[in-house]
Amino acid sequence: LKLSCSKSYLREVALLLFSICVAFGCFVFIVLSYVQIFRAVLRMPSEQGRHKAFSTCLPHLAVVSLFISTGFFAYMKPPSLSSPFQDLIVALLYSVVPPTLNPIIYSMRNKEIKHSLSKVLLYAVFQLQ
Numbered sequence: 478l479k480l481s482c483s484k485s486y487l488r489e490v491a492l493l494l495f496s497i498c499v500a501f502g503c504f505v506f507i508v509l510s511y512v513q514i515f516r517a518v519l520r521m522p523s524e525q526g527r528h529k530a531f532s533t534c535l536p537h538l539a540v541v542s543l544f545i546s547t548g549f550f551a552y553m554k555p556p557s558l559s560s561p562f563q564d565l566i567v568a569l570l571y572s573v574v575p576p577t578l579n580p581i582i583y584s585m586r587n588k589e590i591k592h593s594l595s596k597v598l599l600y601a602v603f604q605l606q
Contacts, residue, residue, distance in 0.1 A: 504545070511538060536582035540575050547571040 511534075518530040547570040 507541070507545075540579055540582060543578070544571070544575040547574070 514534055518527055518534065521527045521530065547567060551567045551571050
């Protein structure tokens with residue numbers, strides 16, 4: 478915009494406001510979708526069915542929350558607080574961690590994987606002491 482128009486302040490403000498409205502609209506849509514999902518799950522008559530549904534929804538919600546929070550931090554922090562190392566860490570959190578965590582979180586529903594992970598973590602904790 479700055480190259481094409483010398484007086485682009487109003488266009489920049491309009492673009493920023495439009496982007497904020499779109500992002501806020503998406504966020505509200507996601508929140509309303511999860512509210513509907515939780516309402517439907519809570520109306521299930523079976524305790525086992527509710528547990529199974531929540532064990533699917535909650536890990537997905539955790540990954541989505543991680544993705545949104547790191548993206549929010551990456552784009553909303555002031556440029557004066559920016560350092561190349563911090564930008565690299567945020568970029569890794571934003572782009573690599575959620576896709577990597579997805580299969581790990583969903584596989585945690587498997588009892589054998591939970592047991593193996595607990596053994597590895599206990600071994601690691603006792604090695605540190």
